[in-house]
Amino acid sequence: LYVSLEGVDQEKVETEFKPVSVDVKFHDVQGKNYRCAVPKLHQEI
Incomplete structure (x- = not known):
């Protein structure tokens, strides 16, 4: 997954990956x- 958003600092990005x-x-x-x-x-990651 690649998401591009200008003006965002790395410490303000939160990610959560679950099996599906x-x-x-x-x-x-x-x-x-933004979210x-x-x-x-469709399947597990």
């Missing part, structure tokens, strides 16, 4: 929060 899901959160990027989540993958 992935969740990436970006905190306080130019005053906003990219896939709650149910």
Whole structure:
């Protein structure tokens, strides 16, 4: 998974990988929060 977002510091990125899901959160990027989540993958990672 590759997610590109300008202006984000590494310490403000939170990732969580589970056997069948992935969740990436970006905190306080130019005053906003972003999230990219896939709650149910086709197979285990």
